[in-house]
Amino acid sequence: MDTLTSMKVFVAVVETGSFAAASDRLDMSRAMTSKYVAHLEEHLGTRLLQRTTRKLTLTESGSTYYERCVQILADISEAEEGALHLNETPRGTLRLTVPVSFGILHMGPVISNYMKQYPDVKVDILVADRRVDLLEEGLDLAIRIGSLPESGLVARKFASDRVVICGSPEYLQRHGTPRTPAELAQHNCLTYSYAATGDEWKMDGPDGHHTVKVSGSLRATNGDIVKLAALGGVGLMRQPLFLCGEELRQGKLVEVLPEYKASDMGLYAVYPSRKHLSAKVRTFVDFIAAAFNLKSDW
Incomplete structure (x- = not known):
């Protein structure tokens, strides 16, 4: 039998003073009420209640256990109320x-x-x-x-968001602007380690789908490091607009191959x-x- 329910029944018996009154409070048969208390005593290996024809009294063990049960059940009730409150109000x-x-x-x-x-x-x-x-x-x-x-x-x-390929005006002036996806293989391409496609830059254009295997002098696990290198004229990068949109608007970076687009x-x-x-x-x-x-x- 469930020990927690047995504790609730035991407390009800003590507080009402009889199995019959506890049964009424819990809407439970008297026989089942007695079984729960008997289960608790068997589980603990000690008698909790002295039963006479006229009244019930707590044993020394029962008195100590009753106080602990009241506290435990109150803690459980408080925890349940707290969980319900947390689910209603963000906290x-x-x-x-x-x-x-x-x-x-x-x-x-x-x-x-x-x-x-x-x-x-x-x-x-x-x-x-x-x-x-x-x-x-x-x-x-x-x-x-x-x-x-x-x-x-x-x-x-x-x-x-959209991914773009871009580089600084300085880099493009020194190394030229790629006119086709295949030309990217000849450029210093700065790569992001966690990119889903790795060192393969995939894009679709007016002449179909392209996959270009790129390489370069920098590979980093952070997009800002890649962007700083691109701004410094080190090479081309392929990054989302949320990272480089402002630099593109200011002309610090220039998009290349704009007609070839990666999937959003x-x-x-x-x-x-x-x-x-x-x-x-x-x-x-x-x-x-x-x-x-x-x-x-x-």
């Missing part, structure tokens, strides 16, 4: 992971605004470009960019399950969706 610590460049450039202000609106939520952020296991690392949510592998996780798309990449909020979704996760995902509103022009 507690939201643990999430965001990619480095996107997190710094675009998520920082959104997270700050969220925290202003929901001051009872604390935010713990893991900033990393590597693919983090949410369950293994105890995280509530991840911001992920690009194609998503089959994982059983829930993904909500909140924006999309999605930006997603990813979390383990829709079931029993906490208020902090639900409101944060909604907040991101509203903030970016399927943004595609970076």
